[in-house]
Amino acid sequence: MAHTAEILSVGTELLLGSIVNSDAQMISRELSALGINVYWHTVVGDNPGRLEQAVNAAKGRADILITTGGLGPTCDDLTKQTLARCFGLELEFDGRSMERIEDYFRRMDRPMTENNRQQAWLPRGCTVFDNDWGTAPGCAFQAEGVHVLMLPGPPSECLPMFRARAVPYLRALSEGAIVSRTLHLFGTGESMVEAQLRERMNAMTNPTLAPYAKEGEVELRITAKAATQEEAAALIAPVEADLRRQFGPLIYGADVDSLEQVVLHGLLERGLTLSCAESCTGGLTAKRITDLPGASKAFRGGVVSYTDGVKAAALGVPEALLREHGAVSAPVAAAMAEGMRRLTGSDLAVSTTGVAGPDPDDRGNPVGLVFVALAGPDGTVVKERHLGGTRARVRTTAASCALDLVRRWLEGNSLPPAEG
Amino acid sequence: MAHTAEILSVGTELLLGSIVNSDAQMISRELSALGINVYWHTVVGDNPGRLEQAVNAAKGRADILITTGGLGPTCDDLTKQTLARCFGLELEFDGRSMERIEDYFRRMDRPMTENNRQQAWLPRGCTVFDNDWGTAPGCAFQAEGVHVLMLPGPPSECLPMFRARAVPYLRALSEGAIVSRTLHLFGTGESMVEAQLRERMNAMTNPTLAPYAKEGEVELRITAKAATQEEAAALIAPVEADLRRQFGPLIYGADVDSLEQVVLHGLLERGLTLSCAESCTGGLTAKRITDLPGASKAFRGGVVSYTDGVKAAALGVPEALLREHGAVSAPVAAAMAEGMRRLTGSDLAVSTTGVAGPDPDDRGNPVGLVFVALAGPDGTVVKERHLGGTRARVRTTAASCALDLVRRWLEGNSLPPAEG
Numbered sequence: 001m002a003h004t005a006e007i008l009s010v011g012t013e014l015l016l017g018s019i020v021n022s023d024a025q026m027i028s029r030e031l032s033a034l035g036i037n038v039y040w041h042t043v044v045g046d047n048p049g050r051l052e053q054a055v056n057a058a059k060g061r062a063d064i065l066i067t068t069g070g071l072g073p074t075c076d077d078l079t080k081q082t083l084a085r086c087f088g089l090e091l092e093f094d095g096r097s098m099e100r101i102e103d104y105f106r107r108m109d110r111p112m113t114e115n116n117r118q119q120a121w122l123p124r125g126c127t128v129f130d131n132d133w134g135t136a137p138g139c140a141f142q143a144e145g146v147h148v149l150m151l152p153g154p155p156s157e158c159l160p161m162f163r164a165r166a167v168p169y170l171r172a173l174s175e176g177a178i179v180s181r182t183l184h185l186f187g188t189g190e191s192m193v194e195a196q197l198r199e200r201m202n203a204m205t206n207p208t209l210a211p212y213a214k215e216g217e218v219e220l221r222i223t224a225k226a227a228t229q230e231e232a233a234a235l236i237a238p239v240e241a242d243l244r245r246q247f248g249p250l251i252y253g254a255d256v257d258s259l260e261q262v263v264l265h266g267l268l269e270r271g272l273t274l275s276c277a278e279s280c281t282g283g284l285t286a287k288r289i290t291d292l293p294g295a296s297k298a299f300r301g302g303v304v305s306y307t308d309g310v311k312a313a314a315l316g317v318p319e320a321l322l323r324e325h326g327a328v329s330a331p332v333a334a335a336m337a338e339g340m341r342r343l344t345g346s347d348l349a350v351s352t353t354g355v356a357g358p359d360p361d362d363r364g365n366p367v368g369l370v371f372v373a374l375a376g377p378d379g380t381v382v383k384e385r386h387l388g389g390t391r392a393r394v395r396t397t398a399a400s401c402a403l404d405l406v407r408r409w410l411e412g413n414s415l416p417p418a419e420g
Numbered sequence: 421m422a423h424t425a426e427i428l429s430v431g432t433e434l435l436l437g438s439i440v441n442s443d444a445q446m447i448s449r450e451l452s453a454l455g456i457n458v459y460w461h462t463v464v465g466d467n468p469g470r471l472e473q474a475v476n477a478a479k480g481r482a483d484i485l486i487t488t489g490g491l492g493p494t495c496d497d498l499t500k501q502t503l504a505r506c507f508g509l510e511l512e513f514d515g516r517s518m519e520r521i522e523d524y525f526r527r528m529d530r531p532m533t534e535n536n537r538q539q540a541w542l543p544r545g546c547t548v549f550d551n552d553w554g555t556a557p558g559c560a561f562q563a564e565g566v567h568v569l570m571l572p573g574p575p576s577e578c579l580p581m582f583r584a585r586a587v588p589y590l591r592a593l594s595e596g597a598i599v600s601r602t603l604h605l606f607g608t609g610e611s612m613v614e615a616q617l618r619e620r621m622n623a624m625t626n627p628t629l630a631p632y633a634k635e636g637e638v639e640l641r642i643t644a645k646a647a648t649q650e651e652a653a654a655l656i657a658p659v660e661a662d663l664r665r666q667f668g669p670l671i672y673g674a675d676v677d678s679l680e681q682v683v684l685h686g687l688l689e690r691g692l693t694l695s696c697a698e699s700c701t702g703g704l705t706a707k708r709i710t711d712l713p714g715a716s717k718a719f720r721g722g723v724v725s726y727t728d729g730v731k732a733a734a735l736g737v738p739e740a741l742l743r744e745h746g747a748v749s750a751p752v753a754a755a756m757a758e759g760m761r762r763l764t765g766s767d768l769a770v771s772t773t774g775v776a777g778p779d780p781d782d783r784g785n786p787v788g789l790v791f792v793a794l795a796g797p798d799g800t801v802v803k804e805r806h807l808g809g810t811r812a813r814v815r816t817t818a819a820s821c822a823l824d825l826v827r828r829w830l831e832g833n834s835l836p837p838a839e840g
Contacts (some may be wrong), residue, residue, distance in 0.1 A: 013632050015458045016600075017449030018639075021441050024463075028437030038435045039470060043444070043461035050459055057477065073611040074631060075618060107788065108808025113615040133810050154633065156812065212438055275730075282710025283703030286724040290702025293778050293811055301730035304706040304722035306715070310695075310764055314723065314734060344730050358713050391713055 003036045003173060006062035008054055010070035010079050011153055012045035023068040023151070023158045029212075030162060034170055035178035035225060036064065046076035055086040058146075064170070065146050069153030071136035073115045079150060080139075084123045087143040091121040097128060097137045104135050129165035133157040140169050147173065178225050179232035183243055185218040185250045186259060186404050193218050196246070207235050216389075216397040217259070252407055259403045260288040266410035267298035272347040274406060276302040277315055277340035278399075279327060280354040280370060285399040300344040305336065315339030326363045328353050330382040333371035341375045348409065349375045350402045357391045367391075370398045374405045381405070422645070423456045423593060426482035428474055430490035430499050431573055432465035443488040443571075443578045450582060454590055455598030455645065456484065466490060468502045475506040478566075484590070485566055489573030491556035493535040499570055500559075504543045507563040511541040517548060517557045524555050549585035553577040560589050567593065598645050599652035603663055605638040605670045606679060606824050613638050616666070627655050636809075636817040637679070672827055679823045680708040686830035687718035692767040694826065696722040697735055697760035698819075699747060699773040700790060705819040720764040725756065735759030746783045748773050750802040753791035761795045768829065769795045770822045777811040787811075790818045794825045801825070 007024045014021055024041045031038050040061065044050040051070075058065045070079030084091050098120035105112040119136045122128060129138030129149075134157040140149040149166050151158045185193065193211050194201075197220075201209045207224035220243060224235035244251060253262045267274055276285045286302035289295050305311040308322045316339040317332055325331045333353050341349035354370030355361045368387040373380055383405060387397045427444045434441055444461045451458050460481065464470040471490075478485045490499030504511050518540035525532040539556045542548060549558030549569075554577040560569045569586050571578045605613065610633035614621075617640075621629045627644035640663060644655035664671055673682045687694055696705045706722035709715050723734045728747055731737040736759040737752060745751050753773050761769035774790030775781045788807040793800055803825060807817045 009461075012630065014445075015448055015461065016452045016641075017445045017447070018632065018641075020445040021461070025434075025437045025440040028435055030437075032436050039465060039467070040474075041435065041441070041461070041463035045459060047459070054460075072633065074614040075622070076630065104808060107786075109788075109806035110609060110808070111612075113611045115615055115618070116611050133813075156635075156810065160810075210436075210438070276724075278703075281707075282715070282719075283698075283706030283722055283724065284710075286703030287701075287707045290704075290724070290726065290776075291812065291815070295702070296726055299702075299726050301726040301734070302703055302722075302724035303734065304703065304710070304724070306706075306710065306719050306721040307764070310721035314721070314763055343734060344727070356710075392711065395711070 003064050004062045005031055005036050005038050005064035005066060006040040006042065006058045007038060007066050007068070008058060009041070009043045009068045009153070010046065010051060011043075012076070014043045014069075015045045022155050023153065026155070026159050027066060027068070027162055030167060031170075033178070033180040033221070033223060034167065035174060035223075036170065046070060046078060048078050048082045051078065051082045052086055055083060059086075059144060063146055064149070064173075066149045066151065066166070068151050068158050071119065071138065071150065071152045073113070073119055073135070075115075077118075080121065080123065083148060083150060087123075087141070087146075087148065089123040089125075089141065089143065092124040094120050094122045094128060094137070097122065097130075100130065100137070101135050127169065129161055131157060131161060132164070133160050138165060140166070176225060176227055177229045177232045178223060179229055179236060180221055180223045181236050181240060182255055183220045183222070183240065183247075183251050184253045184256055184259070185220065185247060186216075186252050186400055187250050188218060188247070193220065207239055209239065216393060216400055249408060249411070252404065258288070259400055259407065261292060263403050263406050263410070264289060264292050264295060264298055266407065268294070270410065272410075273298055273300050273344075275300045275340050275344040275346040275349045276402065277336040277349065277351040278302060278304050279306065279311070279336070279352060280356045281352045281395050281399045281402070282306060282356075284395055285350070285352060285402050288399060288403070300346045303340060303343070311336060315343065326361075326365070328355055328361055328363070328365045328369060328371065330371050330373075330384065333373035333382050334375070334380045337373040337375035338380055347377060348406060350406055351375075352398050352402050354385075354387075354394070354398055356394045356398070368394050370394070370401065372398065372402045372405055374409055376409060422596075423484050424482045425451055425456050425458050425484035425486060426460040426462065426478045427458060427486050427488070428478060429461070429463045429488045429573075430466065430471060431463075434463045434489075435465045442575050443573065446575070446579050447486060447488070447582055450587060451590075452598065452600065454587070454594055455596055456590065456594065466498065468498050471498065471502045472506055475503060479506075479564060483566055484569070484593075486569045486571065486586070488571050488578050491539065491558070491570060491572045493533065493539055493555070497538075500542065503568060503570060507543075507561070507566075507568065509543040509545075509561065509563065512544040514540050514542045514548060514557070517542065517550075520550060520557070521555050547589065549581055551577060551581060552584070553580050558585060560586070596645060596647050597649045597652050598643060599649055599656060600641055600643045601656050601660060602675055603640040603642075603660065603667075603671050604673045604676055604679070605640065605667060606636075606672050606820055607670050608638060608667075610638050613640065613667075627659055629659065636813060636820055669828060669831070672824065678708075679820055679827065681712060683823050683826050683830070684709060684712050684715060684718055686827065688714070690830065692830075693718055693720050693764075695720045695760050695764040695766040695769045696822065697756040697769065697771040698722060698724050699726065699731070699756070699771075700776045701772045701815050701819045701822070702726060702776075704815055705770070705772060705822050708819060708823070720766045723760060723763070731756060735763065746781075746785070748775055748781055748783070748785045748789060748791065750791050750793075750804065753793035753802050754795070754800045757793040757795035758800055767797060768826060770826055771795075772818050772822050774805075774807075774814070774818055776814045776818070788814050790814070790821065792818065792822045792825055794829055796829060
């Protein structure tokens with residue numbers, strides 16, 4: 001029998017619009033990949049009466065209830081108490097969770113306050129979800145025919161805990177196997193992908209195919225149901241092969257975390273080093289690479305050259321080049337990458353220069369005009385891009401263009417053709 | 421009497437996690453500013469049975485029901501039909517809306533399909549919300565003591581329609597005013613703040629006081645209700661003054677967007693320039709500053725010195741210093757900031773060096789040990805910090821420490837006004 005889940009998010013900050021409910025979105029995606037239907041999302045504030053009302057409504061229509069939020073140390077945080085009461089369970093002090101919380105504060109070198117102790121009280125007999133990303137443990141229990149899973153609210157804790165603790169718990173409830181595989185594309189829009197695939201997607205039932213837009217990238221998720229993992233995987237393989245034929249090098253990976261992870265992996269695999277010179281992306285490219293553990297094994301460093309002076313002083317970009325072509329130009333992008341490569345001695349160096357907005361630059365270059373360059377042992381290549389959207393979107397996509405240039409170089413181990 | 425609103429979002433794409441419910445967030449924010457309480461968000465798919473169930477639940481607990489989504493032209497789009505049925509209303513063909521839809525397609529130079537006609541059927545006697553941003557008109561009606569407002573789902577239509585059409589409609593219903601003010605703190609934890617304020621918070625009814633944790637920072641929101649905006653603001657002022665006495669320089673701003681915005685504003689106000697040298701934060705500090713439009717007026721640039729070689733070559737950190745103390749040390753943090761200031765000639769330069777994790781560095785320094793330094797015209801200051809959490813959290817907090825060092829310097833110091 002297919003399971004039906006409801007996501008119940010607890011937090012006045014959601015009802016005030018201080019934050020967006022990204023937990024519900026991300027959990028919904030993960031549940032969909034597990035083949036679990038989600039029919040309701042509900043949000044209530046830090047109010048035990050309305051939370052109880054929401055739990056009682058959920059009991060009648062879902063057999064998996066996932067709560068997010070309200071596990072914090074403050075007196076507003078009432079999810080555990082309220083859920084335990086709704087299901088007739090006692091809270092019990094969990095010494096092991098207490099030790100983990102104390103340990104967390106020791107590592108942070110911060111005094112633990114008395115109210116943090118409240119986080120170690122959990123419903124009697126529950127499965128504890130250890131929190132490796134913060135203080136509040138999550139938990140799961142079964143009562144009145146409902147599996148209840150409680151997760152912390154901050155996305156930086158909720159998501160990793162869901163993946164590491166809740167997914168294995170939920171997998172154990174499922175019969176048969178559902179396998180998903182996600183292809184990651186950069187360099188094309190969701191509506192373009194959707195238009196090319198619409199007919200095929202509508203005709204497919206098992207596996208299914210669904211596109212997702214994500215920060216200027218597109219994800220294509222193939223999901224198959226079968227008796228075993230192997231059979232489900234066998235259903236996916238020919239669909240993936242078809243998509244790879246169709247989209248070719250636009251696909252930068254399958255079931256990968258990010259473009260930067262693919263780049264870092266490619267560098268480490270080949271024993272190569274990278275550095276980056278950034279103007280319009282202002283450190284974002286370096287930030288994305290160094291988000292990754294182990295980046296220091298391949299990434300040497302970067303320069304954020306936000307003025308012509310820094311481009312000249314730190315990267316050795318000739319002042320004549322800046323005067324003649326302006327900072328936002330192909331020759332300057334090339335000189336930045338080459339200067340960066342000289343400065344750090346890295347095998348590869350990538351650069352970005354462009355107009356992130358909101359206003360055109362003082363030479364009248366339009367918002368979204370971006371040059372990215374890659375300098376390597378066999379020369380330098382520059383690409384011109386015209387990107388759309390907000391300042392944040394232009395910056396993100398420009399950094400992705402730079403990373404994708406490195407990715408394609410690593411795949412081909414030779415430079416891509418020079419034209420746009 | 422205060423109004424109570426529920427936001428009911430309709431769309432299977434929300435339950436699949438394909439999109440995040442930004443409509444609910446933005447509408448909540450606008451409602452909060454109108455002094456209208458929001459106690460529930462509900463999301464259902466394109467399913468008339470569950471939509472009806474959700475409407476009936478909302479009738480019993482809200483006197484304003486705002487729906488988003490399900491007004492499109494496809495057969496999945498059933499919000500108007502279902503809501504009309506729930507409130508015993510007929511749908512009526514609205515010729516004026518039809519003309520506007522036809523006109524929209526003419527302007528877009530696209531053929532109109534027959535099912536677009538469905539969008540011109542609206543509940544009899546409703547107030548029509550013209551759609552200047554797409555095709556589906558919204559509408560509002562009052563029935564069974566509930567004000568029902570229906571808005572299209574795409575955020576690019578929902579938000580402008582809410583602001584232009586729904587806000588005036590709702591303003592006419594409201595009595596009194598609610599005003600909120602948020603104090604932003606860095607350098608203390610949510611549980612610490614809560615422990616210090618718990619008694620007072622529990623004793624307060626108007627204004628109320630609520631703490632929120634946010635990316636290593638804490639927000640304290642004071643909310644007051646009164647007959648007018650001015651009276652509500654007058655209730656807030658003494659509470660804010662008290663909190664400022666209590667938390668002093670931990671408060672970096674009130675109703676501000678971010679720490680980096682406060683820093684940029686402070687730099688621009690004083691005509692000062694900044695640059696930054698980053699090791700463990702790997703570009704994140706520069707990225708956060710350059711996220712902001714206008715950053716180029718105060719930010720000169722940065723160096724991401726991810727290796728000792730780059731620290732020496734780009735920043736002039738003496739190799740003896742690196743050998744003797746290691747990269748993660750107070751003297752190296754100071755030398756990085758000073759070298760950065762020399763390189764760009766900025767008034768101030770800030771640096772970070774530390775262990776972001778997941779593993780200790782090769783000298784055995786623990787994850788979370790971070791040094792930040794600020795070099796300015798009157799010398800250099802270094803701070804040692806022990807940060808907790810994941811690699812991402814350590815990096816975010818380390819960048820915030822660097823920014824906060826600049827913020828405190830700007831608050832406490834004054835340079836002679838820039839000349840010429």
